[in-house]
Amino acid sequence: MMSLRRVFTLAGRIVRQFVRDRRTMALLFLAPLLVMTLLNFVLNSSASGATLDIAPAGDAASAAVAQKLHDALNGQNGITARIVTPAQVLGDLKDGTADGALIFPPDFGSQLQSGTVTLSLTLEGSNPGVAKQVQGMMALLVNGIAASAPGANPAAPRITIAPAHYLYGGPQFTQTDALAPLFIGLFSFFFVFLLTSVAFLRERSQGTIERLLVAPLNRTELVLGYVIGFTLFALAQSVVILLYVINVLQVHFHGNLALLFLVTALLTIGGVNMGIFVSAFARNELQVMQFIPLLLVPQILLGGLFFPVKTLPVVLHQLAYFLPLTYANFALQDVMIKGFGIGDIWPDLAFLAGFAALMVLGAAFSLRQDRL
Amino acid sequence: MTTPAIPDPAPIALSHVSKTFGTVRALTDISFSVAAGETFGLIGPNGSGKTTLIRLLLGLGQPTSGSVRVLGFAMPDRRAARQIGYMTQASALYGELSVRENIQFFAALYGLHGRDLRARAAEVLALVDLADRAASPVQTLSGGMRQRVSLAVALVHRPRLLFLDEPTVGIDPELRHTFWDYFASLNAQGVTIVVSTHHLDEAARCHRLGLLRFGTLLAVDTPAALRAQSGQDDFEQAFLYFAQRPQEVA
Numbered sequence: 001m002m003s004l005r006r007v008f009t010l011a012g013r014i015v016r017q018f019v020r021d022r023r024t025m026a027l028l029f030l031a032p033l034l035v036m037t038l039l040n041f042v043l044n045s046s047a048s049g050a051t052l053d054i055a056p057a058g059d060a061a062s063a064a065v066a067q068k069l070h071d072a073l074n075g076q077n078g079i080t081a082r083i084v085t086p087a088q089v090l091g092d093l094k095d096g097t098a099d100g101a102l103i104f105p106p107d108f109g110s111q112l113q114s115g116t117v118t119l120s121l122t123l124e125g126s127n128p129g130v131a132k133q134v135q136g137m138m139a140l141l142v143n144g145i146a147a148s149a150p151g152a153n154p155a156a157p158r159i160t161i162a163p164a165h166y167l168y169g170g171p172q173f174t175q176t177d178a179l180a181p182l183f184i185g186l187f188s189f190f191f192v193f194l195l196t197s198v199a200f201l202r203e204r205s206q207g208t209i210e211r212l213l214v215a216p217l218n219r220t221e222l223v224l225g226y227v228i229g230f231t232l233f234a235l236a237q238s239v240v241i242l243l244y245v246i247n248v249l250q251v252h253f254h255g256n257l258a259l260l261f262l263v264t265a266l267l268t269i270g271g272v273n274m275g276i277f278v279s280a281f282a283r284n285e286l287q288v289m290q291f292i293p294l295l296l297v298p299q300i301l302l303g304g305l306f307f308p309v310k311t312l313p314v315v316l317h318q319l320a321y322f323l324p325l326t327y328a329n330f331a332l333q334d335v336m337i338k339g340f341g342i343g344d345i346w347p348d349l350a351f352l353a354g355f356a357a358l359m360v361l362g363a364a365f366s367l368r369q370d371r372l
Numbered sequence: 373m374t375t376p377a378i379p380d381p382a383p384i385a386l387s388h389v390s391k392t393f394g395t396v397r398a399l400t401d402i403s404f405s406v407a408a409g410e411t412f413g414l415i416g417p418n419g420s421g422k423t424t425l426i427r428l429l430l431g432l433g434q435p436t437s438g439s440v441r442v443l444g445f446a447m448p449d450r451r452a453a454r455q456i457g458y459m460t461q462a463s464a465l466y467g468e469l470s471v472r473e474n475i476q477f478f479a480a481l482y483g484l485h486g487r488d489l490r491a492r493a494a495e496v497l498a499l500v501d502l503a504d505r506a507a508s509p510v511q512t513l514s515g516g517m518r519q520r521v522s523l524a525v526a527l528v529h530r531p532r533l534l535f536l537d538e539p540t541v542g543i544d545p546e547l548r549h550t551f552w553d554y555f556a557s558l559n560a561q562g563v564t565i566v567v568s569t570h571h572l573d574e575a576a577r578c579h580r581l582g583l584l585r586f587g588t589l590l591a592v593d594t595p596a597a598l599r600a601q602s603g604q605d606d607f608e609q610a611f612l613y614f615a616q617r618p619q620e621v622a
Contacts, residue, residue, distance in 0.1 A: 006480070010481075013469070016468075016473065020469070215482060217481050
């Protein structure tokens with residue numbers, strides 16, 4: 001007979017141990033906020049360094065086009081545009097005042113008449129991210145503005161760029177918005193896994209596991225007690241991260257909070273049981289750490305946190321679909337950014353539930369080893 | 373549920389018990405029984421099988437052959453758990469939690485709750501003379517104090533049967549003496565105790581002793597009888613006598 005009283009006695013003990021352990025509490029609740037804040041700065045300020053020199057030729061037409069380009073680009077996506085003379089360009093690129101330069105040909109006027117204008121773009125190039133950004137921006141803009149310049153060939157098509165439509169997100173949508181859901185998943189999974197495996201390791205090394213196994217407490221109650229205790233903390237952690245990213249980092253959130261908790265809870269159940277399972281293969285805390293590159297780093301790299309899953313090479317792409325964090329990421333992004341409901345994300349939930357079930361079996365199996 | 377077990381004349385009865393781990397024989401053909409209210413000592417060097425034997429009695433595993441009956445149940449059987457107290461070799465407590473919290477946590481696992489739980493926790497705290505340290509985190513206590521908490525935890529649910537795996541390792545002679553006085557008073561209340569030790573001076577305070585070596589039981593008898601049989605006054609000498617004797621006599 002399973003006794004809920006025993007389950008909650010165990011869960012209560014885990015909560016109590018946590019509350020006593022100030023350092024772990026700080027790790028659980030402050031570390032994610034620190035990481036999120038740093039990321040927010042890194043992701044959203046890196047582009048603002050991009051400076052583009054625009055160097056028109058001497059004629060009036062190129063000066064007018066250059067001015068139009070300058071007005072269109074300056075301040076867009078963190079780009080600073082400046083109008084300079086062609087002679088200044090090389091110096092600016094070398095000393096780092098500019099990241100790229102758009103140089104007008106000396107015969108700009110006659111090229112415009114013929115309908116084909118070739119501007120040359122020189123990039124500083126040591127930061128590929130900045131280079132790509134500038135390049136992409138140029139390709140879109142030059143076309144439209146050159147066509148509408150005074151004295152342009154009337155036969156040439158006028159190309160204008162209409163303001164973009166957003167299916168999800170919006171023009172104010174930043175990298176932090178896109179990544180916040182993924183970090184909620186990562187933090188709950190990572191910390192729960194780490195803390196459970198260490199907590200369980202201690203049960204074994206200090207001998208309390210013997211007392212638990214000798215007591216009238218069965219394995220189901222033991223696993224359930226752990227799951228409840230840790231899920232409580234993972235949910236509290238998600239609430240703290242969510243409050244922080246919404247109110248302080250101004251991240252956009254359109255989703256259903258209950259659904260977000262459901263995803264986190266499923267992920268946590270998987271994480272707790274993976275921790276119990278893995279702790280059976282570790283003799284000390286250091287050996288638990290050794291599982292991180294094996295079990296967590298691939299999930300962080302392939303799960304969509306750094307590179308979208310779709311853009312991964314084929315083999316890795318398929319591998320990503322075996323990792324629980326990938327599904328948690330899909331589900332959390334769908335819930336937080338796209339406002340999807342349970343009907344849309346149930347396949348992700350089903351995978352997470354399957355993973356949790358598999359890990360529960362693993363945990364139960366590893367607990368058998370504690371008997372003779 | 374099932375019918376209650378028929379009261380067994382002996383709380384512990386082992387019959388031809390063997391246990392092997394892979395190819396290693398940990399216990400070979402062990403048979404003995406322990407009577408109610410008795411303190412039974414398991415004596416033997418490290419690796420002689422004392423802990424394996426106690427773990428089988430606790431139901432932490434299955435004998436490879438033979439039968440282990442505890443309180444009328446064929447072990448392993450979870451139904452015996454509620455009436456068994458276990459004091460492990462290490463103090464086995466949660467360092468971050470206070471003395472009282474440790475005791476109350478295990479008491480709750482054994483089904484105590486409410487007023488009974490608090491009263492019983494206070495009772496065992498007083499018994500091991502730690503009432504004034506009840507609120508201290510266990511990690512701030514000395515080794516001897518931790519062993520006292522460990523004993524309090526093993527007793528809190530009023531077990532009929534108490535297993536003590538080297539209970540006095542690392543504690544001072546005075547406290548060891550106190551522990552043994554307490555074990556005697558538990559015996560008087562009908563509690564059966566199985567204790568493993570390699571302190572030979574403690575062996576003298578057991579009612580009967582089982583001498584274990586390489587997983588075989590060399591002899592089972594009262595301390596006085598064992599001394600008489602070996603012709604040695606000293607237990608160390610007596611143990612050596614039985615260890616060197618041809619095996620089939622055991």
